[in-house]
Amino acid sequence: MEAGVSNNNGDQKGLRLPSPPRTVESMMKKSTPPPFLVKTYTVVEDPATDKVISWNSEGTAFVVWQTAEFAKDVLPKLFKHCNFSSFVRQLNTYGFRKVTTTRWEFCNDKFRKGEKEKLCEIRRRKAWTNKQQHEVQHEVDEDQRSSSSNSSSSQYNTLMDENKRLKKENGALSSELASMKGKCRELLDLVAKYGNGSRKEDEDERPKLFGVRLEVEGERRRKTKRAEETAFLPSQSCK
Template sequence: MATEPNQLVIRQTASHHQSPRTGSPAPFLCKTYDLLEEEEEEELDHDNSCCNKRVVSWNGEGNSFVVWSPEDFSQFILPRYFKHKNFSSFIRQLNTYGFKKSATDRWEFHHDKFQKGRRDLLVEITRKKCEPSVFPAFLEASKRDYKVTAASVDENKHLLLEENKNLRKENSELLMQISHFKALETKLLDCLFQHTGSHNKTREFVRS
């Protein structure tokens, strides 16, 4: 049976859209690129503000980007673009597309095809074919750092509670001592008045 012309056109169109070179970039890549561009514009708009805090930006060369404050990035920026606040999930996605952590002292990520002013290169970035359970070493390190930080916060909280408890106890003891000394003062004054009154009566009796 001969192929209908319309069917041929449909097949050719479908094949055209399936080509990775002519398709659209992955939504994750577009959103990550957009947030960097928009954050840079916002930073320029508020350049003279003393309260402006850098959260995420391109590096100086524009060939990688840096998350300066993971806490603020997770709290305020991720929900605007990805509808979640999970920094680890964001890092996993970067790893899936072949990004590498390019610095040891900060959260800087690099990909040869992810460059400032080259949005056209995004279409050339493809997902890595690897097991989803394979995590980069720096992600595991971030988990350990988070656990250490959480443990430190809990320990500090426990110490503060203990200190507050001790201070309350000391304050209670001081109040009891003050009350005791006040009662002692009152008692001494009564004794003094009684002694003074008896002495005056004795002197009056002698004179008479």
């Protein structure tokens, strides 16, 4: 905006009045939120990681449900490291606070579900003291040891259940095998029994009539010849 101003000589010069100062709110809207907050908000919003990290039921805070998996699988993709205690320190420098001692739940009044635009209003605080860093590191270590112990116990119980199941299946298979062996022996005995009877019948091929063997001409001659030979032998010995 320009206004005419007269000098002593009566000349007018165009002067530009200074623009009004920008408000703090307008400056915040034009600023960009820190990458750490944007990445953290994105992973909390991602439904694919809900089993590891997600919003609480009210959407006023987020919870890291599985710290070991979060440090191993999520942190390297976001921040190029796998140090969970470093992640916690970063949260605290941006004003996050832990909600409860029973789980890793963090909140910030400007970090809420569905209000991503408020990330610009979060400001970084001064660095932590060595004592605060040590306390966070100690708490993280204790939680990871507890998680590791629970995981080992869960794996042991799973293996024991699997062992019981395999023993039960092995017993059932053993019983079935014993039953099949018994049936196999019965079948072999049956085959042997009928096989021997068949061979005996094959030895005598004379036809039967009403269950009685019939004498055929050739068989009659053989019997007559044997009888004659038998009668002839004693007479020869008498001479």
